[in-house]
Amino acid sequence: MTDTLQSRPRRERPRGRTRAVPIPLLVPALIGLAFLLLPLIALLVRAPWSSLPEQLTSAEVWEALRLSLVCATAATALSLVVGVPLAWLLARTRFPGRGFVRALVTLPLVLPPVVGGVALLLAFGRNGVIGQWLDAWFGITLPFTTTGVILAETFVAMPFLVISVEGTLRAADPRYEEAATTLGASRFTAFRRVTLPLIAPGVAAGAVLAWARALGEFGATITFAGNFPGRTQTMPLAVYLALQNDPAAAIALSLVLLAVSIAVLAALRDRWLTAS
Numbered sequence: 001m002t003d004t005l006q007s008r009p010r011r012e013r014p015r016g017r018t019r020a021v022p023i024p025l026l027v028p029a030l031i032g033l034a035f036l037l038l039p040l041i042a043l044l045v046r047a048p049w050s051s052l053p054e055q056l057t058s059a060e061v062w063e064a065l066r067l068s069l070v071c072a073t074a075a076t077a078l079s080l081v082v083g084v085p086l087a088w089l090l091a092r093t094r095f096p097g098r099g100f101v102r103a104l105v106t107l108p109l110v111l112p113p114v115v116g117g118v119a120l121l122l123a124f125g126r127n128g129v130i131g132q133w134l135d136a137w138f139g140i141t142l143p144f145t146t147t148g149v150i151l152a153e154t155f156v157a158m159p160f161l162v163i164s165v166e167g168t169l170r171a172a173d174p175r176y177e178e179a180a181t182t183l184g185a186s187r188f189t190a191f192r193r194v195t196l197p198l199i200a201p202g203v204a205a206g207a208v209l210a211w212a213r214a215l216g217e218f219g220a221t222i223t224f225a226g227n228f229p230g231r232t233q234t235m236p237l238a239v240y241l242a243l244q245n246d247p248a249a250a251i252a253l254s255l256v257l258l259a260v261s262i263a264v265l266a267a268l269r270d271r272w273l274t275a276s
Contacts, residue, residue, distance in 0.1 A: 040258070047255055048248040055252035063230050064238040065256065071146065071234060072214040075153035076161075079210045083161040084203060088191065090162070091169035092177075109159050116155055117223025124151065124224075148225035149232050153214035160213050161206035168202025169195070212264040216257060 021029075048055065055061065090102055108116055124131040124142045134140040142148045172195065180190035196203075218236040225232040227241065235257055243250035 043251065043254060043258065047251050051248060052252055052255070055249050056256065058249075060229060060238065061249075061253065061256075064233050064235050064253075067146070067149070067230070067232075068215055068234040068236075071149045071153055072211050074150045075157055075214040076207055076211040078150065078154045079158040079161045079214075080203070080207060083158045083206075083210075084165055087162045087165035087169060088195075091166045092174065105162050106159050108156050109163075113156060113217065113219025114223050117152060117220040120148075120152060120155060120220065120224040124148075143224055144226040144228065144232060146225075146231055149221055149234060152220040152224045153217045156217050156220050157210040157214040160209040161203075164202055164206030164209060165199060168199040168206075172198045208264055208267050212261065215260060 086105065090098065090105070121128065121143060123129050124134070126132060126135050126141060126143070131142060134142070142151060176198065177187075177190045177195050180194045181187060185193065215234075216236055217234070218240065221232070221234060222237055222240075227233050227237045233241070235253060239250050239253045239257070242253060
């Protein structure tokens with residue numbers, strides 16, 4: 001009897017089979033897809049392709065692009081330095097108020113960027129809570145400087161890194177880290193030699209997300225750092241300024257940021273786009 005049951009072929013679930021989609025779900029889904037794609041299509045259709053090389057070779061565009069890349073990279077590096085330890089603290093330790101701290105970390109995700117810029121001014125401005133002492137003791141002024149751009153971008157981008165790394169840490173097995181400590185390694189050595197290589201893909205994905213968010217930051221940057229060409233005018237600010245005076249240039253700059261966004265999605269395709 002057992003041999004007979006074992007000899008029966010198992011029914012495998014059909015693969016690649018298309019399931020029927022209910023019309024009440026299909027129609028809103030298509031409307032949502034069209035709503036997301038139509039603005040991007042309009043941007044491509046209305047792009048001044050004939051004058052695009054001239055628009056993109058101007059000194060102002062390259063200066064804004066250079067500043068954007070430098071500031072976004074610096075903001076990402078700063079986010080890595082302080083964000084990865086913060087993610088480890090939230091994922092691996094227990095302390096009173098951990099949930100509240102996590103809520104504060106994620107607050108910039110939902111906080112209007114302009115409000116974030118105002119908060120940065122109140123904290124690091126010349127009359128701010130910390131800024132007044134920086135100015136009085138060290139002569140350091142952060143608002144309306146390139147450093148201010150980096151701080152503003154870090155404020156809005158770091159939560160993306162922390163959330164990504166914390167999720168990866170929670171999914172990683174902590175027993176490897178514990179085994180390293182029992183063999184004599186310190187907690188920091190175990191993190192550096194064992195945990196960090198395990199969570200490297202999550203750190204990389206979070207860094208890419210933070211970099212893309214920093215590159216596209218507008219509200220906090222213009223509020224805290226201003227819009228000074230060559231010093232604080234990043235690509236999003238240049239788009240805003242060009243939209244008032246030269247719409248064709250604004251479209252050309254928008255195409256550059258669109259290309260960067262597509263490159264970010266391509267970099268994350270193994271993490272998101274291939275998920276099933």
